[in-house]
Amino acid sequence: MSVRVAESLEEVCDLLAANPSASLLAGGTDFMVEVNYSGRRPASVIAIDRVPELSGWRRHNGSIEMGAALTYAEMEHPLFAAYVPALAQAARTVGSPQIRNAGTLGGNLATASPAGDTLPPLAALDARITVCSVRGTRELRLDELIVGPKQNTLAADEVIRSVTVPVIDGPQEFLKVGTRNAMVISVATVALVLDRARRSVRLALGSVAPVPVRATEAEEWIADAADWDSPEPPAGDVLARFGELAAAAASPIDDHRSTSAYRRHAVAVMARRALTRVLS
Amino acid sequence: MSGEAALHYTLHVNGSDRDVADAWPGESLLYVLRERLGLPGTKNACDQGECGSCTVLADGLPVCSCMMLAAAAVGRDIVTVEGLGTDGELTDVQQAFVDHGAVQCGFCTPGLIVAADHLLSVNPAPTELEIREAISGNLCRCTGYGRVIAAIAAAAEDRSAVRG
Structure with missing residues (x-):
């Protein structure tokens, strides 16, 4: 096991090309649990937490580009939250302040846990993920990168470089159910993005399927059913139907964190709550 | 660990x-420090980022040292609880913990001290909610948080009085 601290993206790509079996290490919050507890013994580690090209975030015309090593704490920043509130809210629910100072957006993506909290906002925002290697760069949708629980489609020599999301005019919500409020892994999450210009709602669900899912039927239904000119929250029957359609998009399982039935119920409740908040 | 190359590095x-x-x-990093x-001073309780006993500052930010690969921490500025004060002297935050009886078994205390020290360095006048948030990653199983919160609030007030 060797450890290299990479200083540039080019160096990361070169190291990976020379040794595709090397493990990438960013915040370490999943990696080190596996080393400490599960006997993970990678032959070679490339630390990418201080690669300048992977750090920070930038605003381009209508979009926000985030480096893969952007931490949850950086996503919580009010300046960032002003552009991508659902992602900032999601980041705020992850772990503890200590974990949020270390864990990264790229790590959440590559780990590809069904419970990854940044994933539903990225799904709702139709995020584009740029990955690179010495062979070049390519851009992926979230559902092209994450294809199963802890399964990503990165080639062995590829590294996630950045994630780009549009700046959308309208409120956003991220809601999460866990067994308590702090330091908790999600039982179920929803991310809801209201697009004022298009008069549409985007709804994504987390922890209730093998991968993050979009509740497209709920989205299509509410676009027609919502009274877009009313300042009042939607009527009870509209909320109920929206919640039902959201829950129908979930395919949850029973596991040590919760039951399938409770997860479905929680999705319906959170979808209604998020819709009420953004439409009033 | 036989068959593996040993490393030599500087922290x-x-x-x-x-x-x-x-x-x-x-x-x-936790193992190497201890x-x-x-x-x-930095304690090991959970080894999986849950408890905050191993909190240190890395480049000025509180992190769990159990979740940091020591060999990848080369070049970072690491501060442990031993590095917060000058030799043999308690810091104001440590003194406040003593004064308020915010220590029982003491195992979580170094992590709490580091988290509290960082909070006051970035937010000199925290609200109670901000104090609670700042120590939300530090688990205590015997003292309870009331005295800890009181100690941190008192340290903030004392600093503010000194500043005038």
Whole structure:
């Protein structure tokens, strides 16, 4: 096991090309649990937490580009939250302040846990993920990168470089159910993005399927059913139907964190709550 | 660990360069601090980022040292609880913990002290909610949080009085 601290993206790509079996290490919050507890013994580690090209975030015309090593704490920043509130809210629910100072957006993506909290906002925002290697760069949708629980489609020599999301005019919500409020892994999450210009709602669900899912039927239904000119929250029957359609998009399982039935119920409740908040 | 190359690297801890020799590459920063560098103030309870007992500052930010690969922390500025004050003197935050009885078994205390020290360095007048948030990653199983919160609030007030 060797450890290299990479200083540039080019160096990361070169190291990976020379040794595709090397493990990438960013915040370490999943990696080190596996080393400490599960006997993970990678032959070679490339630390990418201080690669300048992977750090920070930038605003381009209508979009926000985030480096893969952007931490949850950086996503919580009010300046960032002003552009991508659902992602900032999601980041705020992850772990503890200590974990949020270390864990990264790229790590959440590559780990590809069904419970990854940044994933539903990225799904709702139709995020584009740029990955690179010495062979070049390519851009992926979230559902092209994450294809199963802890399964990503990165080639062995590829590294996630950045994630780009549009700046959308309208409120956003991220809601999460866990067994308590702090330091908790999600039982179920929803991310809801209201697009004022298009008069549409985007709804994504987390922890209730093998991968993050979009509740497209709920989205299509509410676009027609919502009274877009009313300042009042939607009527009870509209909320109920929206919640039902959201829950129908979930395919949850029973596991040590919760039951399938409770997860479905929680999705319906959170979808209604998020819709009420953004439409009033 | 037989058959694995031992590493030799230098960490910057509490203002000094510290050599780490013949180390297994998978060692956490927590392990290296305690077992190789003679800095046992940082505690090990969960080894998985849940409890905050091992909180240190890395480049000024509180992190769990159990979740940091020591060999990948080269070049970072690491401060442990031993590095917060000057030799043999308690910091104001430590003194406030003593004054308010915010210590029972003491195991979570170093992590809480580091978290509290960081909070006051970035937010000199925290609300109670901000104090609670700042220590939300530090689990205590015997003292309870009431006295800890009171101690941190008192340290903030004392600093504010000194500043005038």
